[in-house]
Amino acid sequence: MNIFLHxxxxxxxxxxxxxxxxxxxxxxxxxxxxxxxxxxxxxLKVLKNYPEAIRNALxxxxxxxxxxxxxxxxxxxxxxxxxxxxxMYLGTSIVSKEVRExxxxxxxTKPVTRSxxxxxxxxxxxxxxxxxxxxxxxxxxxxxxxxxxDDFSMKIFFLLSLxxxxxxxxxxxLGMIISVIFQTIKSVLTxxxxxxxxxxxxxxxxxxxxxxxxxxFSPFKYxxxxxxxxxxxxxxxxxxxxxxxxxxxxxxxxxxxxxxxIHAV
Amino acid sequence: MDVIxxxxxxxxxxxxxxxxxxxxxxxxxxxxxxxGPNGAGKSTTIRILLSLIYPxxxxxxxxxxxxxxxxxxxxxxxxxxxxxxxxxxxMKVKELLNYSASFYKKDCSKRMKELTDIMDLDLNKxxxxxxxxxxxxxGIVQGLLHEPKLIILDEPTSGLDPLMQQNFFELLKxxxxxxxxxxxxxxxxxxxxxxxxxxxxxxEGKIVTVEKISNLTENTYKKFKVETKAPLDxxxxxxxxxxxxxxxxxxTSFIFKGNINEVMKKIAGxxxxxxxxxxxxxxxxxxxxxxxxx
Numbered sequence: 001m002n003i004f005l006h007x008x009x010x011x012x013x014x015x016x017x018x019x020x021x022x023x024x025x026x027x028x029x030x031x032x033x034x035x036x037x038x039x040x041x042x043x044l045k046v047l048k049n050y051p052e053a054i055r056n057a058l059x060x061x062x063x064x065x066x067x068x069x070x071x072x073x074x075x076x077x078x079x080x081x082x083x084x085x086x087x088m089y090l091g092t093s094i095v096s097k098e099v100r101e102x103x104x105x106x107x108x109t110k111p112v113t114r115s116x117x118x119x120x121x122x123x124x125x126x127x128x129x130x131x132x133x134x135x136x137x138x139x140x141x142x143x144x145x146x147x148x149x150d151d152f153s154m155k156i157f158f159l160l161s162l163x164x165x166x167x168x169x170x171x172x173x174l175g176m177i178i179s180v181i182f183q184t185i186k187s188v189l190t191x192x193x194x195x196x197x198x199x200x201x202x203x204x205x206x207x208x209x210x211x212x213x214x215x216x217f218s219p220f221k222y223x224x225x226x227x228x229x230x231x232x233x234x235x236x237x238x239x240x241x242x243x244x245x246x247x248x249x250x251x252x253x254x255x256x257x258x259x260x261x262i263h264a265v
Numbered sequence: 266m267d268v269i270x271x272x273x274x275x276x277x278x279x280x281x282x283x284x285x286x287x288x289x290x291x292x293x294x295x296x297x298x299x300x301g302p303n304g305a306g307k308s309t310t311i312r313i314l315l316s317l318i319y320p321x322x323x324x325x326x327x328x329x330x331x332x333x334x335x336x337x338x339x340x341x342x343x344x345x346x347x348x349x350x351x352x353x354x355x356m357k358v359k360e361l362l363n364y365s366a367s368f369y370k371k372d373c374s375k376r377m378k379e380l381t382d383i384m385d386l387d388l389n390k391x392x393x394x395x396x397x398x399x400x401x402x403x404g405i406v407q408g409l410l411h412e413p414k415l416i417i418l419d420e421p422t423s424g425l426d427p428l429m430q431q432n433f434f435e436l437l438k439x440x441x442x443x444x445x446x447x448x449x450x451x452x453x454x455x456x457x458x459x460x461x462x463x464x465x466x467x468x469e470g471k472i473v474t475v476e477k478i479s480n481l482t483e484n485t486y487k488k489f490k491v492e493t494k495a496p497l498d499x500x501x502x503x504x505x506x507x508x509x510x511x512x513x514x515x516x517t518s519f520i521f522k523g524n525i526n527e528v529m530k531k532i533a534g535x536x537x538x539x540x541x542x543x544x545x546x547x548x549x550x551x552x553x554x555x556x557x558x559x
Contacts, residue, residue: 002364002367002368006364010353010355101351101353101354102349102351103351103352103353104317105317105345105347106352106365106407108315108316108317109315109317109340109343109345110340110365110368111337111338111339111340111341111368111369112337112340112368113336113337116337259319261278261317261318261319262312262317262318263278263312263317263318264308264312264347264348264349
């Protein structure tokens with residue numbers, strides 16, 4: 001419990017900054033919505049000029065685009081990208097922070113097991129993400145009600161927003177396994193950026209072809225907003241894939257970390 | 266009872282680093298010195314004891330329990346001070362110490378207060394702002410605040426001024442009197458000599474010898490310096506038991522281990538101007554061990 005609280009405190013500042021950034025981003029996009037909605041026809045015309053592949057890649061979906069949830073799901077892809085960075089950063093920090101700050105010796109010579117340490121740190125990171133998502137969701141719902149031009153299902157809005165958290169969990173787990181395997185990551189941010197953007201572009205690239213199988217290669221494509229809006233639910237195969245990756249990565253992290261030599265720095 | 270039992274411990278990593286087949290025991294209530302030059306394997310051994318790294322073969326037990334299998338349980342009663350201390354920078358001294366204390370399920374506040382007084386430590390400063398010596402003091406307090414039964418120190422004195430070192434040694438002696446066993450690793454012989462009852466000498470990953478400090482210095486070894494009228498033949502004192510033989514003009518010096526009468530007969534056989542017989546300091550004995558191996 002003490003490690004958990006210590007971690008939570010250590011993440012406090014960065015959690016605030018990330019949350020604030022996500023909210024600002026969402027607010028900026030949402031405030032654009034009303035003006036875009038007003039000029040709907042002109043806007044759609046411009047969109048039509050783009051090749052379909054690019055429209056798909058960017059997440060434009062003309063049928064939904066002018067509804068609140070449709071527009072929201074468009075901005076969600078950017079929110080998810082940033083939120084993934086936060087999660088990846090947290091995940092990568094779990095082990096590498098102790099190595100970088102050279103505090104591993106302090107923590108690991110206390111009467112706790114390594115898995116207790118990992119659990120406490122993981123929980124600290126997850127709770128930070130939960131806090132981020134709660135604040136974000138409250139702000140997003142508020143904005144949606146402010147700017148709504150049509151009635152929308154709160155359930156769909158919630159399901160859409162929740163995808164941010166799910167993608168975050170996947171990247172948290174990926175970050176964790178990376179930091180356990182490569183213990184001496186000097187620049188956590190560089191690694192996080194590289195991995196997240198790699199997946200983002202992979203997802204963008206594969207999405208243009210429309211083949212379902214290829215979507216498995218990028219967590220960013222596990223949650224198809226159009227599907228969620230249409231069915232009010234997630235695609236279970238991708239939900240399972242996401243959960244499997246998360247659980248496997250975390251389990252592997254515990255396993256490797258328990259057997260790892262912690263060398264003096 | 267043996268607090269630490271190390272049996273045939275082997276660990277290799279990197280190139281020619283690590284330890285091979287190390288065995289020694291540390292008895293309850295003693296201050297045990299662990300000495301050798303940098304890179305000899307002291308830290309490797311200590312890190313295995315703390316289960317920070319895992320051995321390739323062999324085993325180590327603390328308080329009679331395997332130090333890997335029962336690591337968390339054992340660590341309740343271990344205080345560890347690493348050679349280089351780095352703590353969470355954005356914490357105050359007080360916060361760090363409280364965090365450290367929170368790992369032990371007992372009230373450490375009284376002892377913490379005592380220790381910070383002895384070490385003359387400002388609790389409200391940020392760790393980031395502390396000098397190396399003061400960081401070291403934080404390390405000492407966090408290592409001792411839970412009154413551990415076994416104190417493991419890995420080259421603890423670097424960065425401490427002589428006065429603080431004195432305080433620190435007094436503190437260790439006090440802890441020892443209260444029953445704590447101490448494993449003290451160092452490459453500075455004089456401090457080991459001052460503090461320890463027994464010592465293990467390690468070189469290139471192997472234990473060279475384990476002996477009582479008193480055995481090393483008082484009983485067995487004598488340092489001879491003989492000044493003669495005429496220069497001596499370099500081989501004159503070359504009898505068994507003589508080490509570090511050095512002839513400089515009329516002065517011959519060496520360390521002797523064995524029957525002292527043998528040397529006295531040799532000395533009586535020449536015309537001497539002056540004679541010194543001293544206890545050698547550990548450094549000289551140490552050099553002897555190293556030369557023998559080389």
